[in-house]
Amino acid sequence: MMIISLQSYRSYKTSRDGVNWDLSEAVPRLPGETHVADKEVIYICPFNGPIKGRVYITNYRLYLRSLETDSALILDVPLGVISRIEKMGGATSRGENSYGLDITCKDMRNLRFALKQEGHSRRDMFEILTRHAFPLAHSLPIFAFLNEEKFNVDGWMVYNPVEEYRRQGLPNHHWRITFINKCYELCDTYPSLLVVPYRASDEDLRRVATFRSRNRIPVLSWIHPENKTVIVRCSQPLVGMSGKRNKDDEKYLDVIRETNRQISKLTIYDARPNVNAVANKATGGGYESDDAYHNAELFFLDIHNIHVMRESLKKVKDIVYPNVEESHWLSSLESTHWLEHIKLVLTGAIQVADKVSSGKSSVLVHCSDGWDRTAQLTSLAMLMLDSFYRSIEGFEILVQKEWISFGHKFASRIGHGDKNHADADRSPIFLQFIDCVWQMSKQFPTAFEFNEQFLITILDHLYSCRFGTFLYNCESARERQKVTERTVSLWSLINSNKDRFKNPFYTKEINRVLYPVASMRHLELWVNYYIRWNPRIKQQQPNPVEQRYLELLALRDEYIKRLEELQLANSAKLSDPSTSPSSPSQMMPHVQTHF
């Protein structure tokens, strides 16, 4: 029997991470989260077999606790992670546990529940889950708008474009900040604040916009602090079948080239494979031809489109969930092409970073619309070039800037609250970027302030809909919805609890360019993310080297403290034998001299 109660329990106890625990049932509850239903089910665990449990559904999560005495199993799944809910088995189904629900999740797992055939219990559960997992289809708000969590840090304050550009030394003699897009009238998918060449007038920008797909004109992403070469991003030029040209666009690119007083050509990296760029002419797009852009050199980076990436990730899931392919693991892994795609993305970013770092020329990056592959390339190149982005806050700023503000279509790519699981717009582009970052952190284990948990937390909340950070496709939409006022930022959660996300081995190094080795010999499947649901494959956590290091750190701190005390005792005796060594006024100066 399904109990549907619309009133929520009121007996809360707030725990450290802001999650309330419902005392009567010991079910975690966020402020603003309301109980919807609970029900006894059989959870068909792919690893340990069927387990009887009680499932609690709220407007935020699905929570299951085992009812069996010998099992401590708990499932805690935000509804946002659900991509598809299917009924399995029909009225005629025989066999134990063959009638129920199969839930496909966006985070590489499926959940299966067996239910009794009598009393519409499956229909009820299906309807409740569908309603709350896909609120958009039911004119319900996404949970982030109901979330009443409070943190002592405001994550929305992390990114301030003016400050970030100032950190980069902008504006300067060659680059200015323009407010031409203040109300998103130039380009509705760009941020309101843009950095453009000083010599290009707002009128020039408007004319260039007519020649760039969705008006996404070339604007500055990053400037090298010394050689002043820049990374500029945009969308493809609207060349079309007839091979149209646009003098303003050509001139604009030349202006960009000249900003660092280099005589060399501007390097254009088109993220697409050559054939795709050519094919895009048929739909009005294309690429910068040699004839039109004399002072530019174009390279294709052969990175495939969102559809290829989506299928590739599907194949990864096929070989890791629920069972890890045993006999031909390596060739199966190869046949997913996932790491091959990672390799190409990293290779492209290395090329961008190397071109800029060597000071040879400025770089312009685009793909088709400049919000998927382009974001991957610019943000990874910036991560390689600028050590600031390897800190926790720096990385948050990087994501906020290159992905969120520049209109990576999170809503379409992830499908927040949307029931159309087969939507061709969905694609794991941001996951692929995070995977690339993980590969880099694996190769340079001391270069990043954040740990693996940080990256996994970002990915978990990419889907969870608990925070407003990744909602909507672009800044203008977010502004219309007043996201920063009405929702909490993911960075609030992370920054108020930073220690959990810190890499103890982090060694801050300024001005060090990191070039990962984009070879299959070093690329690995991110087991702790993609295969984390399988208890057999669970990686050692924390790893023994890290554990030892933390122990030593603690020991060092203890020794420093003891040494201090000894020093105090000694110097107190030496300086004035009559004074008590425990006098605090005497202690302080010594402590300071010691450090």
Added chain:
Amino acid sequence: MLGKGVVGGGGGTKAPKPSFVSYVRPEEIHTNEKEVTEKEVTLHLLPGEQLLCEASTVLKYVQEDSCQRGIYGKLVCTDFKIAFLGDDESALDNDETQFKNKVIGENDITLHCVDQIYGVFDEKKKTLFGQLKKYPEKLIIHCKDLRVFHFCLRYTKEEEVKRIVSGIIHHTQAPKLLKRLFLFSYAAAARNSTATHPKNHTVMFETLQDWCWELERTKGNMKYKAVRVNEGYQVSERLPEYFVVPTPLPEEDVPRFQGHGIPMWCWSCHNGCALLKMSALPKEQDDAVLQVQKSFLDGVYKTIHRPPYEIVKTEDLSSSFLSLQDIQTAHSKFKQLFLIDNSTEFWDTDIKWFSLLESSSWLDIIRRCLKKAIEITECLEAQNMNVLLLEENASDLCCLISSLVQVMMDPHCRTRVGFQSLVQKEWIMGGHCFLDRCNHLRQSDKEEHQRQLSLPLTQSKSSPKRGFFREETDHLIKNLLGKRISKLINSSDELQDNFREFYDSWHSKPTDYHGLLLPHIEGPEIKVWAQRYLRWIPEAQILGGGRVATMSKLLEMMEEVQSLQEKIDERHHGQVALQAEASSLLRASARLSSLFPFALLQRHSSKPVLPTSGWKALGDEEDLAKREDESVDLGDL
């Protein structure tokens, strides 16, 4: 950073297409001739080592940033090694030279390390052997430790080319007499005087006492005894002089079949169960002889199989496990993946890396070795059974499996001294035929197939992981595995069930590093041992990265803690001790490469390595690849 004696196409302006035919033009040589003589390095000979032949003006190629530069000098061959004497040392800074091998230099190849020699004739690479009619322009040496050397002989005098090439071929390929191995002349010349500290030394298992200690250490002396029946090798030359057998076994049984059919003790578990090995009795057709063998074995088995007190499980490694041929075939395929001639080859093979790796089956063999060792560990630890490993001579797979089991079960074997003692006990005293397996005497190609058995041992590093389940759920897993039929575990085989239960249960608990240690054996967990196999490949080098980066942080911290501790002691004792010298390794460690300490061929620039080969066909995804990212037409805007 290019040294004076260095010539070549590197430079950085425009990288030539990487290939081993990118020669340096002769005129470049002449401009530098003067410095060559200045920079020449003297040959360092070990005691008893003799120079056999030499050639000058040989160019050694150095792979760097996907182009090659050349260093030239003298190529020599001694009765111990092939050595190149060039100006390469200039490339090393002081911090690195600390980690130089004092016996074998960076440009030394011991004769026994040579795997294959190739000659390049008119840009074609051919294997060199026997008498040559024509001498190559270039010599490529593939080493057993996976280094690859390229020597250009184009500017060397013809006479010298002939002498050095045939010299090298002869001394690395011709069959050798045992007594002519270099170590004998070395040992005669260098009187060894190394006194080992009695407490902290490797147990050699050359005396009865050593075996008694080992019995005592593992508390095996209740049921097993060390015997001197083979003293002076009276019974068999194959066996060590002293070894350990079950106490009830009459010593007279040992000589019956020259030591065959005798259970030899390897190690005792804390619960009293023992790991034993036995070489099989000779195969006989005659019924009468078989009858004799059978009753002999029955008697022998009774010494270790006395139900219900003691049960033995026999593991026949000759018939139910990997064959030596499997291992050899896999290894020769596997090593080819790392013997890389140039950058182009590296990137060409990169795209199909995983399938190449899989087709070598090396990692699968490693996995099967580990799995077998875990199975045996389970018998010893969980089922309280003695395990008897059976093999034809008990000197190949027996050594491999028994030492793996001990590494997993006995923390002492994970210390340096303990590990050395283990190798001494199981491999050296265990009679592993190193001479044949490594073909040190260059007998014939037939013997080659038996090589490389010792490698799986060194590859299989244990990687204990912390469990997923909490301890209290342990019995749950047992329940599930024992009673319910989970969809995952459809094996009806009881042995498999026992293994799974044992394996899963261990991995579900927190790891005690000083206790039993089981490696993970799932596909994604068995990886290439990069530090060993990739160590000479410049493209695979991560500058300032890799695991060494965290290790050096750890060492730094240990040093800091140590010095603090010393300071505290000083204060306590009120005396000022000498300031400990800060280790200079650690000071210089900020930018070690991932291949440290092997990569003396450190890349000089910080340029990134870029893949040079393109994209592999997507196959069935071709349709998707052609689609547009967005379904909206651009014309709509």
